[in-house]
Amino acid sequence: MSRIDRLSERASGASGRAYGWLDDRFDVERGRRFLGKAFPAEDSFLLGEVALVCFLVLVLTGIFLGMFFEPSTTGVEYEGSVQKFQGEEVPESFASVLQITYDVPFGMFIRRMHHWAAHLFVASIGLHMLRVFFTGAYRNPREPNWVVGTGLAGLAMGAAYTGYALPFDEFAATATGIGYNLATSVPLVGDVIGKAVFGGEFPSSATIPRLYFLHVLVIPAAIAVLLAVHMAILVRQKHTEAPRDDDVPGQGARPADGAAAPGEASAGDAGDAPAVSDGGEATVAKEDDTVVVGLPAFPNQAAVSAVVFFLTLAALSALAGFLPVHNIAEYGPNNPAATPELIMPDWFLMWVYGFLKLLPTWMSFTVLGVHVSTEFLGGVVLPTLVFAAVALWPFVDYREEPTHFTASPLDRPWQTAVGVAAVQFIMVASIAGMNNLLGRALGVGTGTVNPILSAALVVVPVVSGLVTYYVLRGGSEAADADTTTEAVDDD
Amino acid sequence: MWFVALHGEPPSEEIAIDEGVSEMRPLSGIVDTPEKLAPSQVGVIVWVALFGLVGVLAAVHRFMDSAVRPDDPEAASETAVADGGRVGLPWFRTEDRWVVEYHDASDAMEGILAMGGLTILAIVFAALFTGEYLTLARTQYFGVYATGMFVSLALLTVAYYAWFLPHVQVAERREHS
Numbered sequence: 001m002s003r004i005d006r007l008s009e010r011a012s013g014a015s016g017r018a019y020g021w022l023d024d025r026f027d028v029e030r031g032r033r034f035l036g037k038a039f040p041a042e043d044s045f046l047l048g049e050v051a052l053v054c055f056l057v058l059v060l061t062g063i064f065l066g067m068f069f070e071p072s073t074t075g076v077e078y079e080g081s082v083q084k085f086q087g088e089e090v091p092e093s094f095a096s097v098l099q100i101t102y103d104v105p106f107g108m109f110i111r112r113m114h115h116w117a118a119h120l121f122v123a124s125i126g127l128h129m130l131r132v133f134f135t136g137a138y139r140n141p142r143e144p145n146w147v148v149g150t151g152l153a154g155l156a157m158g159a160a161y162t163g164y165a166l167p168f169d170e171f172a173a174t175a176t177g178i179g180y181n182l183a184t185s186v187p188l189v190g191d192v193i194g195k196a197v198f199g200g201e202f203p204s205s206a207t208i209p210r211l212y213f214l215h216v217l218v219i220p221a222a223i224a225v226l227l228a229v230h231m232a233i234l235v236r237q238k239h240t241e242a243p244r245d246d247d248v249p250g251q252g253a254r255p256a257d258g259a260a261a262p263g264e265a266s267a268g269d270a271g272d273a274p275a276v277s278d279g280g281e282a283t284v285a286k287e288d289d290t291v292v293v294g295l296p297a298f299p300n301q302a303a304v305s306a307v308v309f310f311l312t313l314a315a316l317s318a319l320a321g322f323l324p325v326h327n328i329a330e331y332g333p334n335n336p337a338a339t340p341e342l343i344m345p346d347w348f349l350m351w352v353y354g355f356l357k358l359l360p361t362w363m364s365f366t367v368l369g370v371h372v373s374t375e376f377l378g379g380v381v382l383p384t385l386v387f388a389a390v391a392l393w394p395f396v397d398y399r400e401e402p403t404h405f406t407a408s409p410l411d412r413p414w415q416t417a418v419g420v421a422a423v424q425f426i427m428v429a430s431i432a433g434m435n436n437l438l439g440r441a442l443g444v445g446t447g448t449v450n451p452i453l454s455a456a457l458v459v460v461p462v463v464s465g466l467v468t469y470y471v472l473r474g475g476s477e478a479a480d481a482d483t484t485t486e487a488v489d490d491d
Numbered sequence: 492m493w494f495v496a497l498h499g500e501p502p503s504e505e506i507a508i509d510e511g512v513s514e515m516r517p518l519s520g521i522v523d524t525p526e527k528l529a530p531s532q533v534g535v536i537v538w539v540a541l542f543g544l545v546g547v548l549a550a551v552h553r554f555m556d557s558a559v560r561p562d563d564p565e566a567a568s569e570t571a572v573a574d575g576g577r578v579g580l581p582w583f584r585t586e587d588r589w590v591v592e593y594h595d596a597s598d599a600m601e602g603i604l605a606m607g608g609l610t611i612l613a614i615v616f617a618a619l620f621t622g623e624y625l626t627l628a629r630t631q632y633f634g635v636y637a638t639g640m641f642v643s644l645a646l647l648t649v650a651y652y653a654w655f656l657p658h659v660q661v662a663e664r665r666e667h668s
Contacts, residue, residue, distance in 0.1 A: 036582040041556055043549035050544065054560045081512035101517070105624050108517045109633040119537040127541060175530075236500045236664050242543065250663050251589040284662060292660045295593060296583050300659055303652045307551055310645035314543045321634010322520075323536060327527040342500065347534025427492045434531050438497040461552040486652060 011360065034142075038294035039301040040241040044135075046308050047128040053312040054121035055223065058159075070096040071212035073168055073205050073334075082329050085291065088334040092210050097167040097328055112320035118160045119325070120316065122348045125153045133393070135406035137240045143394035145233040148226055150391040155223045157348055162215040164346060165327070168208055173334035175345050176211075177202055178353070182379035186371045203334065208302060219270035240406050241293065243481050244286040290405035344433065354432030355382045357446075358454050384385050413472035421465030428457045493538075499529025518601055540586040558653035560594065579659055592660040594637035602654025616640035 022028050039045075072092040078085040080095070081102050090098075095133050100107040129149060138146035165176035180202035184190040197214070199206025284291045295301045331340065345353050355378035357417040364373045397415055409416040431438060433445045442449065503526045505518060530535070583590050620636040623629060 032582045033585045033588075034582075035580075035662075036585065036588055036661060038588070038661050041552070043545075043552050045546050046552065047545065050541075050548075072608050079512075081515075082510045083507040086509065105514065105515060105628040106630075106633055108630045109637075112630070116537065116540075119533060120541060123541045127493065127545070128653075137664060185497045237662065245505055248591045248660075249589075250664070262580070290665055291662050292665055293660060296580075296659055296661050298580075298582070300652070300658060303648055303656060304552065304555065307555070307645050307647045307652075310546060310641045310648065311548060311551070314645060315540055315642055315643035317637035319536070319540055319634075321631050322524050324525065324527055327506075330503055330527040342529055344530050347496070347537075350531065364569050370631050426548055431492050433499075434495050437531065438495045439662070441498045473652045491614055 025149055034235070035296070035298040036488060037297040038238070038292045039233065039297060039304075040292065040294035041304075042242050044131045045185040045239065046304070047124055047131055049305055049308045050312050050387065051121055051124040052227070053309050054117045054124060054316075055227065057117040057313065057316060058114060058121060059220065061110050061117065062220075064110050066113055068096055068100045068107070068217060069093065069212075071166065071209045073203065073208050079123050079252050084329065085332075091168045091208075091401065092411075093166060093168045094328065094333040097169075101329070109320050112325055113316050115325040116316050116319040118163065119165055119347075120151075120319075122156045122160060126150075126348070129153060129390075130419070130423070134409040134412075134416060135240075136397075136403070137406050138394040138414065139403040140394075140399040140404050141237055142233075142240070145237070146394050147391050148230050148233065150387065152223060152226050152230065154387060155219055155226065159215060159219040159223065160346055161349065162211045162219060165211050166208060166440070167328045168203070168334050169326075169328035169331045170333065170335050170338065171331040171340050171342075173203055174343050176338050178343075178345060178356075178379075182356075182375055184311060185375040186380055187372055190376075201247060203336075209332065218249070234281075238292045238404075238460045239294065240404055243405050244293065247286050248284040248291070250282040250284050289402075292404065335369075342436075347430075350381055350433035351426045351429035352383045352388075352427035352433070353455075353488065354435075354453075355379065356433075357435055358429075358432050358450060358457065389422075395399070410472055410475060416472055417469035420468040421461040424464045425457065425461040428453065428460050432457065493535045495532035496535045499532035500525070500527050502604050504529055515628040517628055517630045519627060519629045521635070522631070524631075547559065550647070555649055559596075559656065559658035582660065583661055587664040588661050590659060591662045592658065594658040596655045596657050598655050602650055605650040605654070606647060609620055609643050609650060613643035613647060616643060 021029070070092045074092050076092045076095050077087040078088050078090050078095050078098065080086070080099050082098055085095075085098065097111070100111055102108065128273070132146065133150070159178075161179060164172050166172075180194060180198050183197055184194040194200070194202070197210065198204070199210035200292050290416075295304070344350065356375060359374045359378040361374050363377060366372070410421075431452075435449050435453060439446045446484055505526055508516070508518060510516075525532075575620050579590055579593060616636050616639040620633065620640060623636060
């Protein structure tokens with residue numbers, strides 16, 4: 001054998017040897033079975049993957065941004081390319097974000113991508129939760145994963161909020177100040193929370209480093225842990241599945257004579273039955289949810305996930321390329337002596353802002369020397385109740401028996417009605433958070449729209465929920481009546 | 492809600508860049524876009540983008556799902572593989588999992604052409620992106636090139652799935668022994 005042949009032989013066996021080396025150390029062979037895990041091929045099941053991709057983009061772009069960002073409010077003379085601030089003393093964090101945006105090649109693109117990924121992360125988690133809610137995919141045994149998902153939604157908002165303030169520009173600092181006021185409004189422990197989260201009275205020299213620490217380490221680590229738990233539960237419990245159209249072949253050995261087993265297509269079949277490889281002694285009924293049917297994780301589902309990955313990146317790239325988000329050069333550095341023309345939190349916290357705007361000041365009270373302010377009620381108590389209601393929902397719509405098939409929202413009148421009412425509630429509260437914009441759009445003052453919004457916050461959800469319930473219940477009753485009539489006719 | 496939310500920031504002037512400090516032109520672009528967006532406007536844009544993304548994903552996912560299944564019964568029986576439990580990869584079947592549907596990949600010539608074309612497209616966009624990085628670093632161009640590159644890669648994956656992956660469905664028992 002020539003030397004070339006020996007080298008060729010060694011090269012061709014390299015992958016096998018590498019695999020053997022890994023298998024000896026990590027027992028890869030036994031873990032391989034997870035590569036076949038069944039993923040039902042449902043379009044709406046891809047929403048969670050969109051959120052996952054967003055988190056990955058956030059981590060990667062965040063690492064890039066972290067190489068340039070300075071988490072400090074110390075004043076420095078700005079020497080970058082933005083004419084407006086040249087020679088001016090600005091906070092170091094503000095100057096570093098200007099540098100990333102205007103003086104680092106593709107810094108503006110990466111920074112925008114980070115921001116849009118943060119917004120898409122929250123939105124995709126929200127839509128994912130709505131899908132799970134309306135299809136009943138939170139029911140037994142998936143209640144724990146719903147609770148974990150609710151925690152992830154809260155953490156995603158927290159991550160976005162703590163990142164919002166970091167450039168220490170006038171707009172974000174003012175909006176972040178709302179959060180500080182809410183934190184310190186908590187009776188008895190407000191000051192401690194304020195010191196823990198904001199590093200003392202806002203804005204202090206410790207505020208930005210503290211929020212930076214939370215933003216780049218504490219919250220991402222918590223998200224990573226909860227994501228791991230979320231995935232582990234999913235793998236353990238397996239996916240929900242949409243109701244099947246047909247029975248599927250059961251597991252079993254092919255008959256020895258080679259005859260087609262039940263449920264197996266043979267050449268020339270009408271094509272209704274699937275082409276089966278493993279054969280089967282019996283079929284699995286389409287109503288049988290002890291079995292989940294789907295694409296194997298590798299390579300089929302992995303390819304689908306790759307498409308989700310690339311298309312999500314494409315969407316984020318398009319947004320980052322063409323639309324600015326949090327353009328700090330337009331707002332200027334934090335100025336305690338001024339107030340920006342527009343004060344508002346991020347869109348996903350607008351409903352909380354709406355509570356703050358609608359609750360009248362006379363609702364504050366003092367008990368045994370402890371003051372309970374309107375800020376605490378509207379900005380802490382109500383949002384906590386909303387999150388608690390979301391987290392506890394699977395225990396309200398409780399099922400004794402495990403349910404693995406998703407349901408149509410049209411077949412669940414009262415659950416869908418509650419969901420519609422809840423969405424309306426958040427939407428009206430969000431409009432209340434933008435009451436100044438609403439007033440501007442209608443040409444009236446906030447004093448005119450606030451009472452209407454206060455009434456709408458109660459009336460709109462209740463009415464929309466009741467309408468949804470009666471419409472769906474009518475549909476269900478009609479369907480039941482049709483079924484009964486058919487049964488009688490058959491008799 | 493969106494109607495109200497879009498009444499965000501009034502138009503503002505573009506940030507002036509001192510071209511003596513840097514050769515980069517991050518604000519040079521193809522089209523005029525807003526200089527700043529209010530959080531409420533960002534909310535509307537991101538939800539529109541998400542619904543658009545979900546729509547595209549659903550369309551692509553359905554195309555992938557239909558492309559790998561033979562259309563007519565004759566083709567189905569020709570491409571059906573029935574080898575008594577030997578099809579596919581070793582991990583498709585365990586004591587709790589089995590293959591319920593399997594069709595060989597078509598390996599059609601159009602798949603080769605599509606993948607070749609999309610590979611060239613992805614490389615061209617990646618080269619343009621790199622070129623932009625080394626020159627003016629215009630953000631809108633980065634956006635166009637990155638979007639083009641990622642869409643090319645997505646479609647490349649779709650083409651591979653549709654023409655070169657076998658269609659497999661497995662069934663798995665939920666309760667493991």
